[in-house]
Amino acid sequence: MSRNRTYVMEESVPLPRKRVWELLSHTDHLNRVIGLFPVLFDAAEQGEAGLYRRAAAKAFGLVPMRWKEYPFEWVKHESYAVTRLYEGGPLRSFYGGIRLFDAPPPAEGRQGEVSGTIVRLFAQFESAGLLGRLAVPLIGKASMKNTLAYLTRYLEINPAGFVQETAGTRLVGSALAPAGSEIGLAREEAGAGAEAGFSFQRQAAQEIPLHSASDPLPAIARLPQPRQRDAVNVDELRRLLLKLSEFPLPRRLLPLLGAHLREAGDDEVIDMRPYVLADQWNVSREETLRLFLYATHTGITNLSWHLLCPNCRVSKADTGSLAGIRRLFHCDFCGITYEAGFDKHVELCFSVHPVIRRAVKQTYCVGGPSLSPHIHAQAYLNPGQQVTLYIPDAPGETLRLRVLKQNHTVHVNIGWPESEPGESRGELAASTYGSPPILIRYNGQFRLAEPVQTVPGQALLLENGSAAAAVIALERSEWEDLVVTAAKVTTLPEFRAMFSSEVLAPGEQVGVENVTVLFSDLSGSTSFYEQVGDARAYGQVRRHFAYLAGHIEQHQGSIVKTIGDAVMAVFQKPEQGVMAALDIQRHVASFHDGLPPGERIAIKLGLQNGPAIAVCSNDRLDYFGRTVNLAARNQGQSLGGDMVISQACADQPAVRSVLASYRAEEEHFEAEMKGFSEKMALVRIRPRQVGQAISDPQRGN
Known part of the structure; x- marks a missing residue:
């Protein structure tokens, strides 16, 4: 036989x-x-x-x-x-x-x-x-x-x-x-084989059903499940959902979470990704992230941090606390040691709490395509073997060919060929099939000019000219936006309020490629204390902290710390920080309502975006580096009633759009900064309608 x-x-x-x-x-x-x-x-x-x-x-x-x-x-x-x-x-x-x-x-x-x-x-x-x-x-x-x-x-x-x-x-x-x-x-x-300002706003609790009457879970989330699954503590889930309803969350999200935790498989309630679920539920990603933060605070879920390889983009390690993150990590599959960066490589995930359901984390497969959705195609080539792959319909996208383990790459740009009048994109793509393939030979290296220029439907003939078998992937160069990064979540006020103990281990430093830092200070604060007295001045300063916090949190920022009369805050994106700063200056007149002229204050603001180092300082997550220093120096250039940012920041498209929508006035100038050898190109920005009841910004400190 x-x-x-x-x-x-x-x-x-x-x-x-x-x-x-x-x-x-x-x-x-x-x-x-x-x-x-x-x-x-x-x-x-x-x-x-x-x-x-x-x-x-x-x-x-x-x-x-x-x-x-x-x-x-x-x-x-x-x-x-x-x-x-x-x-x-x-x-x-x-x-x-x-x-x-x-x-x-x-x-x-x-x-x-x-x-x-x-x-x-x-x-x-x-x-x-x-x-x-x-x-x-x-x-x-x-x-x-x-x-x-x-x-x-x-x-x-x-x-x-x-x-x-x-x-x-x-x-x-x-x-x-x-x-x-x-x-x-x-x-x-x-046949081949082989800290500060944030407070919870509770609302009246109401009964939350475990299923929505409108059956909200879309079909993609309803996968067939194994016959045997661990029992769900329904009574405890219902009790905690009722508790969760006291927090400022859209009520429509609670039945979605309840149904998912009850009906989904073990693998779907372990290491849950909020943005992925948000897309499946057809709801806001940011609201879903806040849902999971509050759910963890309530005891429905636990959080964990995953270290993603920058090459294969798969989780290589996980830890239940930021304190468990180390600067260097190794990917055995790619054979590289890399630095864990907050922007891409540290992802926040959530798992159901064992008191609700004892889901078991087991592995049934580690190499399936769904684990690498950024890869369009992956092929195994023996020495001398050829394989043909076709460019997908993704004009404007940059792909790359990557040899697994060896990590040799070549970039591939996708454009559109010239079309005839009335010719559709589908017809255009179809017309490229059958055209001569582009030969790409791998001889232990890719020896060709890059990027390779292609069009949808273009054939790539890959040839392994090396002496060893090679696995070559055709993949998107850009990362997907489905990852809740540490850089993102650690700038949220809810996270800092509920998880203040989530800090890096002492001595550990993790890089952040891009963070926006805002510094504030009061103009003439010394004379202000002399004029109104310490107690009354201190009260005004505390009110001013709450005022700043409100606008910072409104634009998804978070206060890192207060330094005397100053505040340091962070945002994930520069446009968020610019909007917060403009709103602070635009609405300062309302802060002064009912105050005598002598008790009114002028706020100075400076902002900078760029790379930074995240560290644990005084038992909280803090940021250091050139970007932080420049933000503080920019604030020193502020006169009050304005903000100062770098020219480079002001030139970013998203920031330009914000400045246009606020009809902000701009003053471009250069300044020497203490500690920096070169002059800095800066922009002083004032919103057109600034409250008039502002102290003389020229009075001394």
Whole structure:
């Protein structure tokens, strides 16, 4: 009896390819549901046959299995496959995956209409001994049948209207090659194996249902789930949601959170990403982030910090506190040691609290395409092997080719070819298929001028001219905006108010590529204390702190600390800081209402954006560096009733838009700054309507 078995199963489903891809490329979740087993993976290794991980599992909890798992190959929205070489046990090798094709339209359908997707599953097994020959037909075929049943179950649990709405839609740019073409992964046919100012505003608590009457969870969030899941403490969840309702949050979010924590799988309630869920729920990302911060404060969720590799963009380590973050981290898969930067590499995630649900963190797959959504295609090339990939429909986007582990890259720009009058984008893209491919040879390096100029549909012929196997990925250069970064969340007033203990370990320094720092001070504060007396002046200063905090928080900023009469605040974006500063100066007249002239104050503001170092100082998260020093020096140039920023900051498009909308007056000048050798180009900015009751800004300090 032959040791080799090949199985192919095919079925048409009334869903577009993009939706089917989203479902089946989420292999970690899929494997849970179809009855496969949790796996332990070792660090990545480079062997003679290329990059791989050693993996181990127990089939049915009894039969031990060990194997080498090679990186997945895929073309987004088209196909994926994986190779496993077993070390002992009932199997020698496995090669399998999926292929997706547009189903032909019905006879009466319109030209170009798509009625669904043909899903083809394929698997090649090489058994070892009698046990393997007996097990393959049972386990292998069952897993494939369960995969198709997974799609059927998805259709059953989601609204029919959703399916009807999406089934006939042809998604632009959903493929790297024409529908039905032989692309990338041809191995199936070839038979290849192997602090301050913030306060909570509570509101009356109201009963929160665990499900919204309008069934708010969209279909993409309702994935099929394993039959057995840990019980949810519904009474405690309901009690804590009631407590959560006392905080200033949109009420529509609470049932969404409750339903998700109750109905989703373990993998979906561990390491939850607020922006991803916000997009699935069709709600504000910022409101959803605030929801999770308040939920953690209430005891519904816990937070954790994840270190993301700058190359593969996958979490390499996690810690329950900022104090656990170290400056340097290593990615075994990419073979690089990198500095953990707050802007991109430190992500905040949330997990359900064990008192609500004891979700278990297990791994079923580490290499599936859904873990790397920025990768359009990934191919495994033996020495001398060629593979053809196609440029996606993403004009203006910059891609790059990257060799995994070796980290050699070449950038690829996507433009549009010249079009004929009346020619659509789809026709334009289609016209490039069949044109001569661009040959890109890898000889241990990419030796060609870059960036490579391409158009949608252009073929890239990759050739591995090196002496070792190589895995090459075609990926987006830019990061997705789905990550809640440490740089973002640590500037929020809610975070600093509720999680003041979240600081870096003493002595640790983490870089922030871009942060906006605002410094304030009072003009003539010394004479002010002399004129009105210490007690009355101090009261005014405290009121002024609250006034500043209100405008800073309104624009998503946070006060880091107060220094005498001064305030230091941070924002994620410069336009947020500029708007806060303009509003502070525009509305200062209202702050002076009812005050005699001698008790009115003038506020000086300076702002700077740029890189900084985040550290723990006096048990709080603080910032140091050139940007912080320049912000303080800019404030020293302020006369009161204005703000001073750098010319470079003022020239940023988002800041220019803010200045135009506020009709702000600008005065451009240069100044020498203490501690800096060169003169600085600065801009003094005044809003057109500044409160008139301001102390003489020229009086001395």
